[in-house]
Amino acid sequence: MKNLYITLSLVISLSIAAVVTLYYIQPKPQKNGFKRGHRYAVQKLDALELNFGSWYITWQGESRIYLSNYRALLALFSCDYNLQDSVYGRLSFADGSRLRRDALKAQIVRKLNPGEDVFKTDGFVNLDESTGRMVYTYYYRNAFVYLDTGFNVLSTGRLIDTNSVAKIELGTYKAGSNKTILTMAKPALVVNKKGYVDGGYFYNHTALAADNESPDDFNRHEVFDVYRLDTGQYSYSLYVPRHPKMQLTDFAVRGNLLIALFDRYLVSYQLTGKEVRQAR
Secondary structure: OHHHHHHHHHHHHHHHHHHHHHHHHOOOOOOOOOOOOOEEEOEEEEEEEOOOOOEEEEEEOOOEEEEEEOOOOOEEEEEEOOOOOOEEEEOOOOOOHHHHHHHHHHHHHHHHOOOOOOOOOOEEEEEEOOOOEEEEEEOOOOEEEEEOOOOOEEEEEEOOOOOOOOOOOEEEEEEOOOEEEEEEOOOOOOOEEEEEEEOOEEEEEEOOOOOOOOHHHHHOEEEEEEEEOOOOOEEEEEEEEOOOOOOOOEEEEEOOEEEEEEOOEEEEEEOOOHHHHHHO
């Protein structure tokens, strides 16, 4: 009996030692050097499954939202903001909104970063349809710029993460006998994914977790950091539940309504929280 107790004690001690060892050798959560302020969950209102995927949000009218398609270039879909009264249509010519944004992006980059490396200045443009003003946000660093219709800078903002310099490694390869192409040696650290402008606020779909949120919380949500355009200051963050099978491909905000597009699923959410109510 005494030997049995000794054996059991030894087994328990070894088990505890193994658990403690695993705890200390497991990778520690990534620290990104910043904290988020108030984080508000959104309230799901409705959902709609589309007939096929590859959609993007192209325009919002007074009573309807419109989607075009990356693959079926003449396809058009629209529904009201309750995700009802849906209509599939066909354009007589391909949607030109992406080409328009690409042209604006090229002009903005030339204005803001003349001569700077094209990879480090890469980003995305968001239009404020009510004013024609634009927000340019960098993919790889913590900055956005608010511009008027003449490409004059109205304000600049620093995003709350600490990536002020793009983390990019460049390389080259030969294309033919006389041409050398500059390219990325490995994938860069993406800081910002997409954005949207509404009511004087910029909604940034962030790619980085803050030090004061758990990895599980961050990984279960699409996180949007919200900034005032007149001051460039951070206001609050929104937590939108991730779709279990689909990636977030686009989103739009209209007042207290956020519409998220998960490939072929449209989902509408009510925005809640003290800062949200004050902003509206």
